[in-house]
Amino acid sequence: MSQKTVLQMPVNRVEGDLDLKVEIADKRVADAWCSGTMFRGFEQILAGRGALDGLVITPRVCGICGTAHLTAASLALDAIAGVEVPDNGIRLRNIALMVEHIQSDVRHGFLMFMPDFANPAYRKHHLYDEAVRRYEPFRGQAAIETVRETKNVLEIVAVLGGQWPHSSYMVPGGVVSVPGQSDLLQCLHLLKQYRRWYETRVLGCEVACWNAIQSASDLDAWLMEKEEHRESEVGFFLRFAQEAGLDAAGRGHGNFISFGSFDLPRQTQVKPARAGDDRLVPAGFARGIIVEAFDAEKISEHVSHSWFRDLGEARHPFDGETRPYASGSEGKKYSWAKAPRYDGIPAETGPLAEAVLAGHPLFTDLVTKSGPNVLIRELARLTRPAVLLDAVEIWLRETLAGDGDFYSPPGEITEGVGAGLTQATRGALGHWVKIEGRKIIHYQIITPTAWHASPRDDGGGRGAMEEALVGTPVKDDQNPVEIGHVVRSFDACLVCTVHSIKKGGTSAKMRI
Amino acid sequence: MSAKSTRIICVGNRLVESDNVGPRVYDCLARRDMPGDVSLIDGGLMGLDLLRFVEGVRRVVFVDALHGFAARGRPVVLDHSAALAERPARYGHDDGLAYLLRMLPAVCDSDLPEISLVGAESPIGPDVVEQLADLALSIATRGRYERGTDTAVDAV
Numbered sequence: 001m002s003q004k005t006v007l008q009m010p011v012n013r014v015e016g017d018l019d020l021k022v023e024i025a026d027k028r029v030a031d032a033w034c035s036g037t038m039f040r041g042f043e044q045i046l047a048g049r050g051a052l053d054g055l056v057i058t059p060r061v062c063g064i065c066g067t068a069h070l071t072a073a074s075l076a077l078d079a080i081a082g083v084e085v086p087d088n089g090i091r092l093r094n095i096a097l098m099v100e101h102i103q104s105d106v107r108h109g110f111l112m113f114m115p116d117f118a119n120p121a122y123r124k125h126h127l128y129d130e131a132v133r134r135y136e137p138f139r140g141q142a143a144i145e146t147v148r149e150t151k152n153v154l155e156i157v158a159v160l161g162g163q164w165p166h167s168s169y170m171v172p173g174g175v176v177s178v179p180g181q182s183d184l185l186q187c188l189h190l191l192k193q194y195r196r197w198y199e200t201r202v203l204g205c206e207v208a209c210w211n212a213i214q215s216a217s218d219l220d221a222w223l224m225e226k227e228e229h230r231e232s233e234v235g236f237f238l239r240f241a242q243e244a245g246l247d248a249a250g251r252g253h254g255n256f257i258s259f260g261s262f263d264l265p266r267q268t269q270v271k272p273a274r275a276g277d278d279r280l281v282p283a284g285f286a287r288g289i290i291v292e293a294f295d296a297e298k299i300s301e302h303v304s305h306s307w308f309r310d311l312g313e314a315r316h317p318f319d320g321e322t323r324p325y326a327s328g329s330e331g332k333k334y335s336w337a338k339a340p341r342y343d344g345i346p347a348e349t350g351p352l353a354e355a356v357l358a359g360h361p362l363f364t365d366l367v368t369k370s371g372p373n374v375l376i377r378e379l380a381r382l383t384r385p386a387v388l389l390d391a392v393e394i395w396l397r398e399t400l401a402g403d404g405d406f407y408s409p410p411g412e413i414t415e416g417v418g419a420g421l422t423q424a425t426r427g428a429l430g431h432w433v434k435i436e437g438r439k440i441i442h443y444q445i446i447t448p449t450a451w452h453a454s455p456r457d458d459g460g461g462r463g464a465m466e467e468a469l470v471g472t473p474v475k476d477d478q479n480p481v482e483i484g485h486v487v488r489s490f491d492a493c494l495v496c497t498v499h500s501i502k503k504g505g506t507s508a509k510m511r512i
Numbered sequence: 513m514s515a516k517s518t519r520i521i522c523v524g525n526r527l528v529e530s531d532n533v534g535p536r537v538y539d540c541l542a543r544r545d546m547p548g549d550v551s552l553i554d555g556g557l558m559g560l561d562l563l564r565f566v567e568g569v570r571r572v573v574f575v576d577a578l579h580g581f582a583a584r585g586r587p588v589v590l591d592h593s594a595a596l597a598e599r600p601a602r603y604g605h606d607d608g609l610a611y612l613l614r615m616l617p618a619v620c621d622s623d624l625p626e627i628s629l630v631g632a633e634s635p636i637g638p639d640v641v642e643q644l645a646d647l648a649l650s651i652a653t654r655g656r657y658e659r660g661t662d663t664a665v666d667a668v
Contacts, residue, residue, distance in 0.1 A: 063557050138614050147619045151563050165561060 005477050018453060018492055022483060024474050029483065032462070032469035034453045036337035039307070043322040046443040051413040051435045052077065052171070054443060058431065059166045061445065062493065066165040067100040067157060068424030069445075071261075072431040077172035079418030080435055081410035087265035088406045089174025091395040094262045094280075095187070096157045096167070097422070098392045102194070102385040103150040104425040105351070106202060109382045110135060110146040110233065113488045117240050121481040127240045134236065142233055145201060153194040156187045174407035184400045191396065195389050204232025207386045214361040216369055234382055241375045250374040250486035252468035254367075256286040256353035257342050257451065259430060260294070261423035262391070268398060270391045273358035280391060281423055284357040285342050288371075289364050291357055296421060299430070301446065302339040302457040305332060314341065314458055317432040317444035318417065335455040339463060340446050348372065348464040349427025349451050350491060352380035360387075372468075377489040414438050424448050426491050452490040465490050518571040518652045521562060523555040523609050530634045533577040533644070537630075540645040550652045559608025560615070567622040571655070573648045576609055578631035582666040585636050587643050589657040590629040594668045628656060 005024040017037040023030045054073040059066035117131035134142040154164045161167030169177045203210050213222050229235045260283030274282040283294040300314035309325035355363035366376045420431040427448030434442035454463025474480045524534030538554050555562050566572050581588045596613050630648045651657050659667040
């Protein structure tokens, strides 16, 4: 007879408040429940405020993806105003959002995900000592370099947007900043500096060399080709993760969603990932690697297992509401996160979803061969900057070379309905907005982590992380490092929380 | 950025009572005339992203909510070594300032400034807010806090 253990644990190194309950039987996760533990209420804060207030308030939803929220808020207002953003406005919006991605991708990798490799659970792993040297919190070489390099590259956002984080330089019709030549040259310098570090230390090769990898066998060959490849952070990650079995963990539903991002300027040398698209990163939904056309009308939010008033059926975010309701369904409702679904189906989002939907040959091959898993998810995140860095540089140079407008006046926004859909660093982000009498009468936000840390839906189906956790082996339930791998492979980001300094460090509760 | 400059950086979330010490002290100091070489910064929830504001200056006084150092509401000053000794387990947003302080010696791209941390455990009344503002300004202008200067303040 199998023995069942239930673990309830706050999860550290996700950005905010995530409680995870897992049932373990025969040393494997038999079931899982993800619970967001804090009500935010941004939708209520926004209702009744001025039409443009989302530009200032929504970047405060999150301290690490504020540019993505600003982008979504601006796109929604662009749609309502019916304004066309000039090419330079599009470029400056894209550049800042891309910089937000490329710094967050490595911060997540080397400050959040890889420290698990230095967990004593791996002390018998033949690369353990090297993992400690690289990733030990506060002392690991990669951790220190990451803080230094990301600090510098984020200056690009500050130069273009006035500050980081929580900038509000995007407005309907474009951007309010008009950088001078010296500003743009400074941005190019910062970008080159970051690229040099990323290529030398993270990839161990030039971006073009990495992007030439087309398949799993190419990846194996790349790893064997040079010492620089094996000793790079990506090379080390692959060697450690394969031996640790991370290519067999955290499979999940195998569905992917992207809202698409980075509108292409009308005149640009940047090519979309999928021919014919008007955005660099395509929108879409995929079951495995079978990609379907994206229809935003198929998005809905389920609240049957969330602490919100149940409207009897899942609603599209234009029709939904966010009304707290924490009683009456004891034992059933367990999260402050809603359960977003696409055509009623759960999905994961983020860098791997973007790669699959773009038809990226390497990740298409990897998913085909072994399905989504922890290793592939994290590899897609670590190497997404290789997809974006060329485009950032081209758009900086195009802005430098041109003299076009950055802003097109949208006129007063008095009423209308619009959605702003983009890709935040962690995946699909949407703002659905209704304006009436110059005021916001409706605002709904679906974040990437709502897709990932979703609770059960109306049909009882698990969210993406819950599903991915099922089957995860747990060798030691007092140090369930394997669960941490699965959760962190989604780069879950809940909310900023109380962060005051506590004597003696963090909470005594078990954290993973 | 002047190598002689001093900064008071107030940290916290004004919407959360247990974390609003820094913002309240910021509001208090913002109403006062600041000495010429002292700049006041609303650090909000920036955590690690405050690193830029710590580099290239001579002295930094952080103001934040503190838990467990003294009785609730009683002002506390952590000197340079005590502040840098605060150790969050690992990186996480909820360890913002503690993480920054712990990483600072390894990642600061200038001479390490003299660090002090001033705060109290919420809830605090307006009198304690004024007291913390006085403390922060005093340390910013005169240098480190001398233990025993004020019996109403605990020094760590």
